[in-house]
Amino acid sequence: xxxxxxxSRAVAEAVAMCRPQVICxxxxxxxxxxxxxxxxxxxxxxxxxAFMNVESEFAAMSAVIGASAAGARAYxxxxxxxxxxxxxxxxxxxxxxxxxxxTVANRAIGAPINIWNDHSDAMSxxxxxxxxxxxxxxxxxxxxxVQAFRIAEELSNPVMVCMDGFLLTHASERVxxxxxxxxxxxxxxxxxxxxxxxNDPVSIGAxxxxxxxxxxxxxxxxxxxxxxxxxxxxxxxFAREFGxxxxxxxxxxxxxxxxxxxxxxxxxxGTIQDAVDxxxxxxxRAGALGITTFRPFPAEAVREALGGVHRLRxxxxxxxxxxxxxxxxxxxxxxxxxxTTDGRPPHPGDTIISTVIAGLGGRAVTRKxxxxxxxxxxxxxxxxxxxxxxxxDLVESELARMRAARRSGPSAENMLRDLSATAPGALx
Amino acid sequence: MFQVRFxxxxxxxxxxxxxxxxxxxxxxxxxxxxxxxxxxxxxxxxVTSFCRIDDKPIRTHEPVTDPxxxxxxxxxxxxxxxxxxGLKPDGCVLLNSARSFDELxxxxxxxxxxxxxxxxxxxxxxxxxxxxxxxxxxPMLGGLAALTGVVGLDAVLxxxxxxxxxxxxxxxxAAARAAFEFVAGxxxxxxxxx
Numbered sequence: 001x002x003x004x005x006x007x008s009r010a011v012a013e014a015v016a017m018c019r020p021q022v023i024c025x026x027x028x029x030x031x032x033x034x035x036x037x038x039x040x041x042x043x044x045x046x047x048x049x050a051f052m053n054v055e056s057e058f059a060a061m062s063a064v065i066g067a068s069a070a071g072a073r074a075y076x077x078x079x080x081x082x083x084x085x086x087x088x089x090x091x092x093x094x095x096x097x098x099x100x101x102x103t104v105a106n107r108a109i110g111a112p113i114n115i116w117n118d119h120s121d122a123m124s125x126x127x128x129x130x131x132x133x134x135x136x137x138x139x140x141x142x143x144x145x146v147q148a149f150r151i152a153e154e155l156s157n158p159v160m161v162c163m164d165g166f167l168l169t170h171a172s173e174r175v176x177x178x179x180x181x182x183x184x185x186x187x188x189x190x191x192x193x194x195x196x197x198x199n200d201p202v203s204i205g206a207x208x209x210x211x212x213x214x215x216x217x218x219x220x221x222x223x224x225x226x227x228x229x230x231x232x233x234x235x236x237x238f239a240r241e242f243g244x245x246x247x248x249x250x251x252x253x254x255x256x257x258x259x260x261x262x263x264x265x266x267x268x269x270g271t272i273q274d275a276v277d278x279x280x281x282x283x284x285r286a287g288a289l290g291i292t293t294f295r296p297f298p299a300e301a302v303r304e305a306l307g308g309v310h311r312l313r314x315x316x317x318x319x320x321x322x323x324x325x326x327x328x329x330x331x332x333x334x335x336x337x338x339x340t341t342d343g344r345p346p347h348p349g350d351t352i353i354s355t356v357i358a359g360l361g362g363r364a365v366t367r368k369x370x371x372x373x374x375x376x377x378x379x380x381x382x383x384x385x386x387x388x389x390x391x392x393d394l395v396e397s398e399l400a401r402m403r404a405a406r407r408s409g410p411s412a413e414n415m416l417r418d419l420s421a422t423a424p425g426a427l428x
Numbered sequence: 429m430f431q432v433r434f435x436x437x438x439x440x441x442x443x444x445x446x447x448x449x450x451x452x453x454x455x456x457x458x459x460x461x462x463x464x465x466x467x468x469x470x471x472x473x474x475v476t477s478f479c480r481i482d483d484k485p486i487r488t489h490e491p492v493t494d495p496x497x498x499x500x501x502x503x504x505x506x507x508x509x510x511x512x513x514g515l516k517p518d519g520c521v522l523l524n525s526a527r528s529f530d531e532l533x534x535x536x537x538x539x540x541x542x543x544x545x546x547x548x549x550x551x552x553x554x555x556x557x558x559x560x561x562x563x564x565x566x567p568m569l570g571g572l573a574a575l576t577g578v579v580g581l582d583a584v585l586x587x588x589x590x591x592x593x594x595x596x597x598x599x600x601x602a603a604a605r606a607a608f609e610f611v612a613g614x615x616x617x618x619x620x621x622x
Contacts, residue, residue, distance in 0.1 A: 004454035006447070167489045171463040174446045174454060175483075270487030366490045 008033030094129025099152035116362020143246035258287030299337035328355030436501030445565030560600030570604030
């Protein structure tokens, strides 16, 4: 049914239609509205699930691990510091091969404390063994949860659905929410591969030494390899059942004859598509490639999406997270994907790859800034690594302070003081 | 695309007003997007929210920087922030006040902005009269409907009925309707005098 609905609410209703039996969560902005709405549905009796209030995110993930091992369909949601706090258990869920589904309402990681959106939180867990799906719109966020339970349970591997905090979670958009019968038809009841059953006792979570640990990890890699086939198959099945494309591995936009392609994850893709249209109107052959599945990284699908692009000269990776001392996290995977097995680049000529760090801690990524940056990329003026809309004056002042005095003080506070001194009206 | 920026204070229903406008547009089979300015929520602190309305799907997720309409729910914000920044030359401003732009010391701004619509609307008074609480969101939307026609009054009323229940729904609906009639009446008088 078509609704004008807040993203968090749409996700809560989609999750509820997946009939989770145990929901366990600890509130943290900007995830809170999702679990609040689920709690309300449970309390009103519209969702038959155990809603467990816990004392922390570590407890939330530990409890869903227990619930999942006991054969229940289990769900949780978190963000930012909450995801870090549960990190040890995040790895355990994957290591044990338990098909938990978790929403991450993407938010920056402190310090400095920041409640706004970027991808630092989910990126920090990219090698925890979870499948990671990134939603472009609230429609896709809702749809991805329905697909996530099916993918997770078929593989017996946890799935993280990442949606941009505030930008999606707190935005009211048009969402076509599926009916309960449709979801029931798409998502069969959970049939666990392993289960704690008093009538057929097993132990789960043994200590494994050097004799088999590598083999357990090999199987984790193998599940991810299988996921690369399963995720597009589930997306295709979803498109047939629900009549709209959602999910999958990658999403190309106007790449066919593109000489400049922007690669990104999440809600910024919509703004990028608008910018691409503007660049096309300017005569620049631009395109975009959305990475919907970031883990496993769909190297072959990326190569295919870019492979037909014989004129491609430039790739610009817009990243909502920073790997200090390394650069762009997505860029590293993209470079690896584009290095073919024989070591040669897949395209004739040189493909120049630039990383642009954008939208950190809630900094708006505007079409205007994207258009200017991409225009300079098309002209060959974009450096290999840069920050979009960086306030260089703030950085320069702080660097000057640090050069001038040993005890220059805390940088974040210094820059905030500079900002308030230059704010309009501050000197009135 | 029609873009609206709402300015108000925490507790005034600034975010709810943007969501109601999006819901009203949705009822008229249009695409809409509403979102808050993502600050730390506190009662009384300046709050901004946004709404986009279009005939085709809205892909962008950037803040509204060049609004077609500004709905300013608290006139004291005029002294704190540049609420008019980015307003399109032919854009409209609806300001919650029982006083005129001249009386508020905004005659210069009004003179510079002769391409658009500038209105004050006693939205808080209308809300007090009909709802019993000074929550200007619903009457501001009624005023916007009369001023621009970007959504119809019926759609605004339907959005209110979906969001609220009982006396709160009835009070907000009555305040929105009164505001619509207030602005429509002023416009009719001005046309008659022109």
